[in-house]
Amino acid sequence: MATIKKFFCCCLGLVAVTGLGLFATESELSKTVHPRRVDLGSIFSGKIEYARRNFIAFESAGLLTYVARPGVELPGAVFDGAGRIVSHGGLLARQDDIVQRANFAAAEAKLREAEVALAEKKENFERDSKLASKNAVSMRQFLESRIAYESAVWSLAAARAERDRTQRLIEGRSQSANFPCLVESVTLASGTVADVAQLVMTIASVEAMKLEIKLPSYAVRLLDQSTPILVYPSGAGTPVAGWFDLSGIGADSLVCYVDNPLVIEPAEGKWQGMPAVSGFTFLFPPMPSTKNLAPVWVMPAAVMCDGGNNNFVWKLEGLRALETAAALPRELTLRKIPVARRNLFFDQGIYRLEGIAPEKPADLSPFDLVATRVSGPVTDGGKAVYRAEKRLFLAGEHVAVQIKFPAGKPFWKLPRRALQCGGKSGFFVRIFGDSGVENIPVEIREITQEEAVVTSPGLNAESEVVVN
Numbered sequence: 175m176a177t178i179k180k181f182f183c184c185c186l187g188l189v190a191v192t193g194l195g196l197f198a199t200e201s202e203l204s205k206t207v208h209p210r211r212v213d214l215g216s217i218f219s220g221k222i223e224y225a226r227r228n229f230i231a232f233e234s235a236g237l238l239t240y241v242a243r244p245g246v247e248l249p250g251a252v253f254d255g256a257g258r259i260v261s262h263g264g265l266l267a268r269q270d271d272i273v274q275r276a277n278f279a280a281a282e283a284k285l286r287e288a289e290v291a292l293a294e295k296k297e298n299f300e301r302d303s304k305l306a307s308k309n310a311v312s313m314r315q316f317l318e319s320r321i322a323y324e325s326a327v328w329s330l331a332a333a334r335a336e337r338d339r340t341q342r343l344i345e346g347r348s349q350s351a352n353f354p355c356l357v358e359s360v361t362l363a364s365g366t367v368a369d370v371a372q373l374v375m376t377i378a379s380v381e382a383m384k385l386e387i388k389l390p391s392y393a394v395r396l397l398d399q400s401t402p403i404l405v406y407p408s409g410a411g412t413p414v415a416g417w418f419d420l421s422g423i424g425a426d427s428l429v430c431y432v433d434n435p436l437v438i439e440p441a442e443g444k445w446q447g448m449p450a451v452s453g454f455t456f457l458f459p460p461m462p463s464t465k466n467l468a469p470v471w472v473m474p475a476a477v478m479c480d481g482g483n484n485n486f487v488w489k490l491e492g493l494r495a496l497e498t499a500a501a502l503p504r505e506l507t508l509r510k511i512p513v514a515r516r517n518l519f520f521d522q523g524i525y526r527l528e529g530i531a532p533e534k535p536a537d538l539s540p541f542d543l544v545a546t547r548v549s550g551p552v553t554d555g556g557k558a559v560y561r562a563e564k565r566l567f568l569a570g571e572h573v574a575v576q577i578k579f580p581a582g583k584p585f586w587k588l589p590r591r592a593l594q595c596g597g598k599s600g601f602f603v604r605i606f607g608d609s610g611v612e613n614i615p616v617e618i619r620e621i622t623q624e625e626a627v628v629t630s631p632g633l634n635a636e637s638e639v640v641v642n
Contacts, residue, residue, distance in 0.1 A: 236269035263351030392619035449550030459540035468529025
């Protein structure tokens with residue numbers, strides 16, 4: 175083999191293309207490389223992003239009376255087959271609607287007036303129709319009755335349309351979530367005026383997240399919907415399955431989706447089986463303008479109702495906000511405090527607060543901690559364990575992804591200058607074989623300015639490939 179290679183190189187070293195001024199030296203033509211096998215691997219990095227974003231605005235200008243705070247999650251709407259809303263989603267933002275409600279009341283009155291007028295004209299027309307059949311009334315009077323009746327029919331239709339229009343204007347003063355979402359950002363606060371189509375907030379879907387994985391193009395070509403995708407949440411050892419369709423396969427990346435449920439961290443040791451508190455807030459003191467309306471104010475999620483329609487809050491016994499540097503203990507004592515709702519709401523910063531009053535004034539004070547999410551059979555004075563509730567994935571984080579590529583041909587990386595073009599026969603490389611130089615057909619899977627990735631049954635790690 176070495177003798178053949180030396181003879182071949184010596185012969186090529188004497189070749190010159192004189193007409194073009196191109197000369198090939200022996201060292202240039204005798205340079206060889208071994209193909210480097212490309213290991214596809216199975217672990218890649220992916221970036222979690224929101225799968226869907228919506229920008230919330232209003233179709234008419236108006237004063238904002240409510241804007242949901244950033245970070246809050248809201249349920250989505252339910253629609254019927256015709257696209258009509260059966261159940262509204264969580265409230266995102268609301269505009270003042272006093273004028274629109276007044277217009278609706280006026281349209282309702284006009285509708286009732288049109289219904290009464292139609293009933294009267296219909297009765298006259300039916301009476302005159304019977305008399306006209308007996309020639310007991312003039313044709314002129316009969317025609318006047320018919321015209322009056324038909325006009326009343328159309329007047330009723332116009333009044334009903336006006337009523338529906340004014341109702342639609344009221345509905346347009348509120349924006350609700352069409353899908354389960356998280357309020358990602360807010361650009362206009364409650365108390366400001368939103369212009370027509372002015373951005374109020376951005377919402378994002380959190381039930382399923384988008385995952386983008388950068389891959390070499392030759393690996394992308396191996397993907398189809400039978401390829402298993404396993405995604406490892408940050409800090410978790412158990413993966414979850416991802417899914418994608420062919421539209422998610424790009425030239426150098428794969429876009430897939432993962433379910434993103436709310437998960438509660440498991441209880442361990444002595445806390446197993448105990449009721450859980452997974453959310454809490456504190457009681458806000460009244461402002462000078464609200465102190466005569468309610469003694470304390472709280473986020474509405476903290477006010478609960480038992481089977482007898484009695485309202486109460488779960489107070490975390492002995493714990494207060496903003497007064498201690500100690501961490502919240504894992505084990506909590508809950509006190510059930512009956513309260514009266516005042517049906518009053520107040521916007522303080524990014525929070526919408528509800529005014530409440532305890533049955534016994536000494537039971538609640540500003541900055542007392544109260545639970546917003548409690549699960550399990552809780553009793554007054556009973557124990558509970560704090561267990562954080564989180565989404566499995568967060569937008570912007572990087573996660574490990576395992577892709578199980580199907581077994582196939584090995585990939586080999588070569589200098590681009592090793593490729594030769596054989597016209598109709600396609601691309602090939604030259605290698606030294608037992609009988610001299612051989613042309614080995616290859617399939618190009620990826621090519622750059624410097625290198626190429628190819629497949630060929632004629633290549634292996636020991637092949638000596640000639641590089642021009």
